[in-house]
Amino acid sequence: MLRFSAVFPRTQANRDEFEAAALPFLPEIYRTAVGLIGNRDEAEDLAQDVFMQAWKSYHRFEPGTNMRAWLHKILVYRASHFRNKFFRFMPFGNKEEQAVDIPVEPDVPDHLSDRQVAEALSQVPPPYRETLVLADVREFSYQEVADMLKIPIGTVMSRLSRGRKLLRTKLTEKGL
Amino acid sequence: MKQRELLRRAVDAELVPRDLEARVRTGLGQGSTAQWGRLLSSIAMLVMVLGGMQFYAMQKTHTLQRVGLDDHLHCAIAGEYPHQTEKAVMVQDLGPYAPMLQPILDLSPGDPVVSAHRCTVSGRTYVHVILRRGTTLVSVILTRRRDKEAFPGTLATLVSHGNSAHLHEGEMGAYSVAGFEAGAYLGYVVSALPDQQNSELAGRVAPVIRRYTGA
Numbered sequence: 001m002l003r004f005s006a007v008f009p010r011t012q013a014n015r016d017e018f019e020a021a022a023l024p025f026l027p028e029i030y031r032t033a034v035g036l037i038g039n040r041d042e043a044e045d046l047a048q049d050v051f052m053q054a055w056k057s058y059h060r061f062e063p064g065t066n067m068r069a070w071l072h073k074i075l076v077y078r079a080s081h082f083r084n085k086f087f088r089f090m091p092f093g094n095k096e097e098q099a100v101d102i103p104v105e106p107d108v109p110d111h112l113s114d115r116q117v118a119e120a121l122s123q124v125p126p127p128y129r130e131t132l133v134l135a136d137v138r139e140f141s142y143q144e145v146a147d148m149l150k151i152p153i154g155t156v157m158s159r160l161s162r163g164r165k166l167l168r169t170k171l172t173e174k175g176l
Numbered sequence: 177m178k179q180r181e182l183l184r185r186a187v188d189a190e191l192v193p194r195d196l197e198a199r200v201r202t203g204l205g206q207g208s209t210a211q212w213g214r215l216l217s218s219i220a221m222l223v224m225v226l227g228g229m230q231f232y233a234m235q236k237t238h239t240l241q242r243v244g245l246d247d248h249l250h251c252a253i254a255g256e257y258p259h260q261t262e263k264a265v266m267v268q269d270l271g272p273y274a275p276m277l278q279p280i281l282d283l284s285p286g287d288p289v290v291s292a293h294r295c296t297v298s299g300r301t302y303v304h305v306i307l308r309r310g311t312t313l314v315s316v317i318l319t320r321r322r323d324k325e326a327f328p329g330t331l332a333t334l335v336s337h338g339n340s341a342h343l344h345e346g347e348m349g350a351y352s353v354a355g356f357e358a359g360a361y362l363g364y365v366v367s368a369l370p371d372q373q374n375s376e377l378a379g380r381v382a383p384v385i386r387r388y389t390g391a
Contacts, residue, residue, distance in 0.1 A: 015204060015205075018204075019201065019204070023197060023200065023201075026192070026196065026197055026200060027192045030190070030192050030193075030196060031187050031188055031190045031192070032187070034187070034190045035187045035190075040190075044193060044196060047196065047200070048196075048199060048200050048203050051200045051203070051204065052200075052203050052204065055204050112182065114185060114186040114189040115186075117182050117183060117185075117186035118186045118187070118189075118190070121183065121186065121187070132183065133187065136179075136180045136183055136184070137180075137183055137184045137187045137188075164179065167179065167183070168179060171179065171182070
């Protein structure tokens, strides 16, 4: 049941409840933020912002539903400020909106360090990167990712396919 | 190794700053404090605005009440009123306002009329009926409204009487003043009677005067 803002008191007890429910996801939210925007300092600010926003909107959170998905949804929304900056210069063709079959994942060089993989990820354009992070790293369903990004599920699939290819190219370059 | 596993491992290998949780907790506390601060400052602002409006309303009411009191002091108290003994003379002095006289007298049968006339005080023209209750002179006064002369409609200065006549009451020195709007006119009952008696009479007189002024 929703708790209305006007009657939802921000008491210490409610804050304790919020912290107990939400803060265990802080490391994951921070790491996802780094993956999404590729900058540690901005990711720290973003993670703090997510929890502040979540606390403000806690009356809208339905107890018993998925806190992790809710926090990620807020993260994606707040990260959109960063994303918009990058999107402005991103050319999109019609192909991007077409649903495509997602190919079987090929193997990639496994001698790559985590730092090299993170660097490769940061070089993938933001729209594909965020789909990769949410779907492949955080394992949200296509539908959940579509809801978070407010895009059709077919677009999620096409971005994921393209993102994987782009990442593979980057990883292969680093593995040579 | 599959690309997805490699990617997951790399993202989750990112070290979380040690103090991040502490900063988030601090931020949450400050958020609550800031929210209370915003609420309190909003309330303070509202109180200030309402207080300011109230102060302005009281000042304006006082100024308009003074208009009626001035005539009462000039004519009734200073004894400048024409000493008429014949009602016909009063009717003549009232001119077009004469039809109001009898209904006013009918409302206060125990209070004999001392004078009914038109007069000018400080460049302002008044229609003035003076009654006597015991040893106290009671003025029923009417004057044309000037630009933007209107009683403020705030709770602190507005009192509704039984017959829904909106009165703006106040004590000014030794006198009780009950003012009201009557179309293009301002009406007053001014006397040294207790405030309640003065207002009670005003509450009965106001509807009659409004009827004659077309309000």
